[in-house]
Amino acid sequence: VGDIAGRVMNRRVRLLFLFVLFMALTIVLAIFGLVIASVFKMYPSAIFPCLVQIPLAVLIGVWLHQKGVRLLLPSLFALGIMYATVVFGDVSILHQINSTLQAQSIFTWVVILLVYSYIASVLPVWTLLQPRDFINSLQLITALGLIVIGLVGAAFMGGAPIPGNPERPPLEIVAPALNLMPEGAPFIFPFLFITIACGAISGFHCLVSSGTSSKQLKSEPDARFVGFGSMLIEGFLATLVIIACTAGLGLGAEVKGELLIGENAWAARYASWSSAGALGAKVGAFVDGAANFLKAIGIPAQVALALMGVLVASFAGTTLDTACRLQRYVVQELASTFNCKEPGVSNPLALLQNKHGATLFAIVIAALVAVAPAPGQLNWSFETAGKGGLILWPLFGATNQLLAGLAFLVITFHLWRRGKPVWFIALPMVFMLIMPMWAMIVQLFFGSGGSKSWIESGNWIVVLVGLATIALEMWMLVEAAFMFPRAKGVLEAQARDEGITQPAETS
Structure with a gap:
């Protein structure tokens, strides 16, 4: 998408876009290793199935790419192996392996996952990344089907019986329908619009679609089906996540050794903004809520939790290795x-144009962020390290949605140069450019919901990255404003010939 921005706008915009992408992907790489490590700590039965995915993906990749077999047999084989590891992956010696791996520090897991991301990034896409995503898609579809069946079953029969109580708890929305003043929460406007709304709009998707998905399509007409279909599935998944967190939790949640049901179970996770803000609480709410649906139709609790844990960890892993590959592209382009062009003058960053050098640079930067002390962490050690990504986590929502607005900007110019209507894309573009910047400015200078601003709290890394992001966005908008009146109907090649891809001179 950075190169496309350079073609339809100008080279400076390309460079600015790449810098924004670099910062956003650094946050992703630093935080998603922590997400996976947290899932493994909370649900160790998910570890072995996730590890099995890697050699299984390589086998499927070779099977499909070199043997030319049809998809049906590899699909059934992959699903069978995956669900066998979920059901039997925490028994006997495998339980001991999971427990040993669970005991590893967060930082150890982050390093292992970044090394894996390096390998996945430099290998041909068909070797690991593509078949692993294929396995995950099969797993997602079947898991969504099980959740829906469990949801319907719980609606008619109630949840799984509670120990000591023969009655099945009824399925109902236990979250309050309206809560205007959640304790410690920021104002809903504009902060609602910097949540990670992957089923509606997400800047990360423009990176994936342009960086990896587009290179795996059989033909260009497939882009609409793949892209739009993926967003529909994302939206469906988002709906099930909401139901799991607002109703599924009410079927039973263990909190500090005590089994809670109904509103008490929900309040234990969402009583205040701070209680819902922890990474473990976010992940655990969905895993526990969705697992309750599976338990309602007779799936054993351990298997249900393992299945949902594998689902979350697998997709976090997919995000991690895809982000690493995308960051490699960004570093190489930068x-x-x-x-x-002058003869005899070499590029001082030639090493970073190599895929190994660019990938190594990407994971080293992510590792340095991850190893930094987390917010409020006073006693730092390698045993407690690995949570440094939480420093930049407050920026992720805003930068992610800002990328969506900038992607709209590029699409607008693409259509405008071809004389096509742009109003239908320009309206959401303006909205998605204003909202993330507004939210970021509020957090930078004013604070919200009783929390201090980033400047007041002395979170200078976040302040620096936030200000840089705002500055880059403003610069891109200035470039766009100068170019827009003269770009209508002027195709890229013609614009270069006529020298009108640059802003007008103001002197």
Whole structure:
């Protein structure tokens, strides 16, 4: 998408876009290793199935790419192996393996996952990334089907019986229908619009679609089916997540060794903004709520939790290795801007144009962020390290949605140059450019919901990255404003020939 921005706008916009992408992907790489490590700590029965996915993906990749077999047999084989590891992956010696791996520090897991991301990024896409995503998609579809069946079963029969109580708890929405003043929460406007709304709009999707998905399509007409269909499935998943967190939790949740049901179970996770803000609480709410649906139709509790834990960890892993590959592209493109056409002048960043150098640079930066002390962490050690990504986590929502607005900007110019209507894309573009910046400015300078601003709290890394992001966005908008009146109906090649891809001179 950075190169596309350079073509339909100008080279400076390309460079600015790449810098924004670099910061956003650094946050993803630093935080998603922590997400996976947290899932493994909370649900150790998910560890072995996730590890099995890697050699299984390589086998499927070779099977499909080199043997040319049809998809049906590899699909059934992959699903069978995956669900066998979920059911039997925490018994006997496998339980001991999971327990040993669970005991590893967060930082150890982050390092292991970043090394894995390096390997997945430099290998051909068909070797690991593509078949692993294929396995995850099969797993997602079957898991969604099980959740829906469990949801329907719980609606008619109630949840799984509670120990000591023969009655099955009824399925109902236990979250309050309206809560205007949640304790410690920021104002809903504009902060609602910097949540990670992957089923509606997400900047990360523009990176994935342009960086990896587009290169795996059989033909260009498939893009609409794949892209729009994926967003529909994401939206469906988001709906099930909401139901799991607002109703599924009410069927039973263990909190500090005590089994709670109904509103008490929900309040234990969402009583205040701070209680819902912890990473473990976010992940655990969905896993426990969705597992309750599966338990309602007779699936054993351990298997249900393992299945949902594998689902979350697998997709976090997919995000991690895809983000690493995308960051590699971004680093290579940034390094290429230093190429000089004059003979005998070498690029000082030539090493970063190599896929190994670019990937190594990406994971080293992510590791440095991850190893930094987390907010409020006073006694730092390698045993407690690995949570440094939480420093930049407050920026993730805003930068992610800002990327969506900038992607709209690029699409607008693409259509505008071809004389196509742009109002239908320009309206959401303006909205998605204003909301993330507004939310970021509020958090930077004013604070919200009783929390201090980033400047008042002394979170200078977040302040620096936030200000840089705002500055880059403003610069891109200025470039766009200068170009927009003169770009209508002027295709990219014609614009380069006529020298009108640059802003007008103001002197």
